[in-house]
Structures are given as structure tokens and as C-alpha cells.
Amino acid sequence: MVEIMKLVGEKFRLPGELYSYSTITMGNVNSTYKVTYEMDGRLKSYLFQQVNTHAFKKPVEIMKNIDHVTTFIRQKYPQQITLHFHHTADGANYYITDENSFWRVVNYVESITINSCDDLSVIEATGKAFGNFQTQLSDFDGSVLYETIPGFHNTKQRLDTLFEHIEEDPCGRVKEVTEELEYLSQVRERAADLSVRFARGEIPKRVTHNDTKANNVLFHKETKEPLVVVDLDTIMPGMSMYDFGDAVRFIANAVGEDEPDLSKVYFDTEKFKAFAKGFIRETKNSLTEIELQNLVTASFSITIELASRFLDDYLVGNRYFRCEYPKHNLVRARCQLKLAQDIDKKSPALEQIVRDVIEQV
Numbered sequence: 001m002v003e004i005m006k007l008v009g010e011k012f013r014l015p016g017e018l019y020s021y022s023t024i025t026m027g028n029v030n031s032t033y034k035v036t037y038e039m040d041g042r043l044k045s046y047l048f049q050q051v052n053t054h055a056f057k058k059p060v061e062i063m064k065n066i067d068h069v070t071t072f073i074r075q076k077y078p079q080q081i082t083l084h085f086h087h088t089a090d091g092a093n094y095y096i097t098d099e100n101s102f103w104r105v106v107n108y109v110e111s112i113t114i115n116s117c118d119d120l121s122v123i124e125a126t127g128k129a130f131g132n133f134q135t136q137l138s139d140f141d142g143s144v145l146y147e148t149i150p151g152f153h154n155t156k157q158r159l160d161t162l163f164e165h166i167e168e169d170p171c172g173r174v175k176e177v178t179e180e181l182e183y184l185s186q187v188r189e190r191a192a193d194l195s196v197r198f199a200r201g202e203i204p205k206r207v208t209h210n211d212t213k214a215n216n217v218l219f220h221k222e223t224k225e226p227l228v229v230v231d232l233d234t235i236m237p238g239m240s241m242y243d244f245g246d247a248v249r250f251i252a253n254a255v256g257e258d259e260p261d262l263s264k265v266y267f268d269t270e271k272f273k274a275f276a277k278g279f280i281r282e283t284k285n286s287l288t289e290i291e292l293q294n295l296v297t298a299s300f301s302i303t304i305e306l307a308s309r310f311l312d313d314y315l316v317g318n319r320y321f322r323c324e325y326p327k328h329n330l331v332r333a334r335c336q337l338k339l340a341q342d343i344d345k346k347s348p349a350l351e352q353i354v355r356d357v358i359e360q361v
């Protein structure tokens with residue numbers, strides 16, 4: 001391993017000598033290392049990452065997206081802590097070894113990462129971090145980015161695909177899910193509405209992060225203030241309120257994404273409020289009316305979208321999501337459906353929270 005670290009450091013023209021390296025275990029997609037160099041008796045750390053090219057099929061396009069976005073943020077906010085991806089002599093911000101492993105190097109930010117989602121102050125700080133990310137990029141032209149996963153959050157298309165597979169019923173499983181399908185038929189148009197309006201150009205094309213979890217935020221060790229958002233592998237053009245929606249879908253879910261006991265699944269209003277506070281304070285002046293007014297609808301829509309993806313995968317024989325048992329995708333789908341129903345039921349209260357937060361800030 002030390003040989004590869006040395007090689008990567010050389011390719012990215014890091015000054016000094018390799019001093020030490022350690023694996024970072026947080027995150028579960030890429031292989032991440034803190035690598036320290038010594039020069040003239042001083043130590044400087046970098047983050048080396050081997051990109052998981054099984055998960056990310058278009059790593060070069062991802063790195064071009066990252067280059068656009070991080071260069072923009074760094075130039076706009078030269079005084080703040082930002083991510084700086086290093087370049088090789090060829091001017092690329094990645095290096096592919098002879099064995100085809102894909103590497104990148106970024107500045108190491110002294111920080112802590114928090115995995116747990118129960119602490120309301122951490123949730124609020126996470127909202128602040130992702131709201132700030134949206135505001136930093138509010139005048140960035142999202143259309144220059146590659147859509148590295150085409151149609152990733154095209155809710156209408158996701159639902160259309162599900163209903164096509166219901167017609168085909170390739171595994172004979174449709175009969176097991178009639179209740180779920182009835183509900184999805186009822187809400188199909190409503191859930192797809194924002195994605196349809198986005199495609200028509202009625203909603204701004206922003207940069208979305210698409211993995212808005214607390215462990216993709218670096219926090220200050222003492223103050224616990226958010227410092228910078230990391231994990232930019234899924235940045236794409238999209239709707240900023242879907243970043244909000246996906247975050248609360250995950251954070252405000254009282255249980256895991258695959259809880260089989262549906263009586264335990266509910267949408268936690270307090271957690272929603274905490275995230276909304278952090279996010280809206282940052283974005284109030286950068287998002288448009290239409291975006292601010294549809295935060296709750298987006299949360300419902302993206303939850304229906306994920307439910308339909310899990311259900312679709314179950315109907316076609318578990319081809320996409322890794323399953324630990326045969327009905328895992330069905331359990332996941334039911335869990336998201338229950339959550340969507342709860343968001344829908346609570347939406348008057350949630351809308352009120354959003355209005356209150358907008359007024360207060």
C-alpha cells in the first residue's frame with residue numbers, strides 16, 4: 001500500500017516526503033485515507049481517495065463536475081474552508097494507475113464527522129451545511145454539469161417505469177402488492193408534478209448534492225459548527241428542494257430504511273423542524289418563492305420516488321439494490337410508503353413550520 005500512496009503523491013506533485021497514512025472508515029463507497037507528508041520538519045495532511053468505479057461508472061465525468069463546482073466555490077469564497085482537489089502534470093484532478101485504480105487527492109480538513117442522526121443540534125447544523133452549499137452555488141450554471149446518473153431524480157420517469165413493469169409483471173409478484181399499487185396510482189400524478197415542472201423549465205436548474213447525510217459534512221472539532229460539505233460524487237443538475245426533501249426523508253425517519261415493523265415508521269416533526277431551520281436560514285434569500293413553497297411537497301415526492309424504485313426492483317427480481325433477503329426491497333418499499341403517507345398526513349403542520357421558519361429568519 002505504501003508504494004501506491006507514494007506513487008499517487010508523486011503523480012499529484014505533493015511536496016515533501018510521505019510521513020504516515022491511515023484509513024478513514026467513515027463512508028462506505030470509496031476507500032479513503034488520511035495521508036501526511038513532511039517537508040522541512042512540517043507536517044501537512046491530504047485525503048487520498050480511491051474511487052469505487054463499480055459504484056460510479058463515469059468517474060471522469062464526476063471529476064469534471066467536481067472540478068467545476070469546487071473551483072467556483074473556492075474563487076467565490078477565498079477566505080473560507082473549501083475543498084481543493086489537486087491536479088497531476090496533465091492537468092487532471094484524478095490519476096488512473098496501470099492496474100486501473102482511480103485516485104484523487106484533496107486537502108485534509110481538520111474536523112470530526114458525525115454519523116448519528118438523533119441530536120437535533122447536529123440535524124440543524126447539517127441543514128445549515130447543505131443550505132449553505134445551495135447558496136454558495138446559487139449563481140452557478142447547473143447546466144454545465146454532466147448528469148452522471150441520467151434521470152436520477154426524474155420522479156415521473158421512475159413512476160412510469162414502475163407502472164410499465166406492473167404491466168409486464170416479469171416475476172409474477174404484482175399480486176402481492178395490490179394495496180401498495182393502489183396507493184401509488186392515487187398519488188402518482190401529484191408526486192410527479194415537481195419533476196414535470198422542472199422538465200418544463202418552471203423550476204430553476206441548480207446543483208444538487210444528492211447524498212445529503214450528516215456524515216458528508218465536516219464539523220468543527222470543538223464548536224460542532226459545519227465547516228464544509230464533502231462527498232461530491234453525485235453532484236448533478238437538479239432541484240434544490242429535492243436535496244432538502246431527500247435529507248429530511250432520511251433524517252426525520254424515526255427508524256431505518258428497511259424497518260419491517262411499519263408501526264414504528266413515522267416522520268419526526270421535530271427533526272424536520274431542526275433541519276428546516278438550518279437549511280432555510282441559509283437559503284431564504286437565494287431560493288425562489290416556488291422553491292421555498294415546495295419543500296414539503298418535494299419531501300413527499302422524493303419519498304414516493306424511492307418507494308417506487310424499491311418496489312420496481314422487487315417486481316423485476318432485485319436487480320439493482322443489494323438485498324440481504326428475498327423480500328428486502330419489498331420491506332424497503334413499504335417503509336418508504338408508510339413514511340410518505342405520514343409526511344402527507346402531517347403536511348399542514350410541516351407547511352406551517354416552513355412558513356414560521358421563513359418568517360423568523
Ligand SMILES: Nc1ncnc2c1ncn2[C@@H]1O[C@H](COP(=O)(O)OP(=O)(O)O)[C@@H](O)[C@H]1O
Binds near residue numbers: 111230
Ligand atoms: N477533505 C476532507 N478532510 C477530512 N476528512 C474528510 C474529507 N473528505 C472526506 N473526509 C472523511 O472521509 C469520509 C469518507 O469520505 P466520502 O467522500 O464521504 O466517501 P464515501 O463516498 O465513501 O462516503 C467522510 O465521511 C469524512 O469523515
Ligand SMILES: [Mg+2]
Binds near residue numbers: 027028231
Ligand atoms: Mg460519504
